[in-house]
Amino acid sequence: MTVSELDGARVRHARLLARVEERLDRTLTGERDRWAAVDPRGGAPAAAIAALVGAGGKRLRPAFCVAGHLAAGGDPDDPVIADCAAALELIHAGALLHDDVFDDAETRRGRPSAHARHAAEHTARGWRGESRRYGESVAVLAGDLADILADRLTAALPVPARRVWNELLTEIVIGQHLDVAVAAESVVDPDLSQWIAICKSGRYSIQRPLQLGAAIAGRAELGPVFAAYGEALGEAFQLRDDLIDAFGDAEAAGKPVGLDLEQHKMTLLLALATRRDARVRELVGEPEWDLPALRARLREIAIGAEIEARIGSLTERAVAALHGGGLDPAWCEELTAMAHRVAYRER
């Protein structure tokens, strides 16, 4: 493999991702304008999605979807791949819009969350009814619209890709539901929590997007290679998330930290600590958690270093899975670099 081959892979990837951005922008602007023409209020759901998508985000899912497609030898000019990658970002936006309602999160990507912003507008204008219900209704409907726009963009998916697509959607919702249920019932079950974290975050961020890209390229047989890479890297991705929240710095992270413990969330990090330390087990078994004691104990048992080591070995395992899987060498290289960026990111 020459340097120019690797550069070529990167250029194709970047070009396709630029087309994904255009597609996102065109879809959301078009939909906002279409309904705003009926009534100015009609543009609000699309505008709420656009505000969230425009506020940043890592575009992780489109990046892996496009990478899976190109690594499988897919045509970079196939419009289906750009549409599908854009659809993944819309599904992600929809999940965040709904999740922020379930968690009552006030901010998202450094700005007020959609439901908080619309509730505040309701209050400020003295509208009829309850501000909270209004804000949450607008956010839920915006999330619903995001899913519908994603459905529109995936209309031309070939059947094997559509199967992966539907599985991804189902996993997100079941994962979200179990998340809500486990938090409400104060379930301390590290195995279940690990299953939820992997189902809800890991799979839909990396494995399923890669498999979708490959299926669009007509190479659904790459599914197992991407499953092995994606499962390991998905867990590393989630562990990094947990580490940032547990020990990170809000400014570097670009979001509030320490929320998981405050919300009694059995993260992968905490599940690991719970399995290995009797004192942590005792602390998380209490109906109300003693946060300072729990934080101190997590530092004492050096859980951070243990998680770092686990991230290291998961990333190695992910990279190892790429070799011998029938991918071209430039793409093995590129997916290796992507693995390191995901596992060792700061936010």
Next chain:
Amino acid sequence: MTVSELDGARVRHARLLARVEERLDRTLTGERDRWAAVDPRGGAPAAAIAALVGAGGKRLRPAFCVAGHLAAGGDPDDPVIADCAAALELIHAGALLHDDVFDDAETRRGRPSAHARHAAEHTARGWRGESRRYGESVAVLAGDLADILADRLTAALPVPARRVWNELLTEIVIGQHLDVAVAAESVVDPDLSQWIAICKSGRYSIQRPLQLGAAIAGRAELGPVFAAYGEALGEAFQLRDDLIDAFGDAEAAGKPVGLDLEQHKMTLLLALATRRDARVRELVGEPEWDLPALRARLREIAIGAEIEARIGSLTERAVAALHGGGLDPAWCEELTAMAHRVAYRER
């Protein structure tokens, strides 16, 4: 046309609708069991949908979808039509699950609504967090899952049908959003309210299901015939709904009545009254509505009789649209009977 041809049409229709019920049942049971095997809590979203679907409902949308297909000469054994009709009922269930959250409706189909039931369970078991947020989260996720299962059942839709399908989904959400916005902002705009009612209810109940059925039969060119029939009958359907709520009897209706006025809802009925009577215009222009005065005035101007007349002429117009549209005579007859059942129903 002989009696046996008409009977044949009815028998095929009834058989297909029986297959739709099987499909609904199989999909929901399968999904519940699949996730309950991971954890008993995982079955809850599918169970919430099944409870709603099993509690009754008119199955209006599947009936029109199947009728559109058969009237267009579609194959009654085509699995795509049974799946699509079942998917429409799931979309309807999803919309009701979300709508009940937006409206804070305590009951649905004579039973506690999903969010109310889950909030009550949360309270009874003394779970962590806020009962309302928990109940609403479960209901929103169940609605999301209903949409995803519908997506799965429509995976094999031909492209023209998929276009109708996505349009139907979009119209529901935009209609719901405008409904929420208009109520919050106390907008008195009969034209806008009429647009919302037709977009949210009329089109997705009759016109779009018929067009979907025809598109699955490969006869998308019947779209305009079904648009003419569906638009007129959709408005008649909605006007009947308004009449039942405004002047009906809760027992006969099988649901609470009088809610539209209480919630300051600008229904089609009220939009008509507002356009034609200065005193009604004055009353609905107030920030708080004087309900006894408004009810009295609506009776005084005999709005009920006017709406009945309008339902009559809309139904005639719908039926007239069927003739000369290239449908077979037995199906013109059957769609005529369906129009009368919809326009003159008691609940």
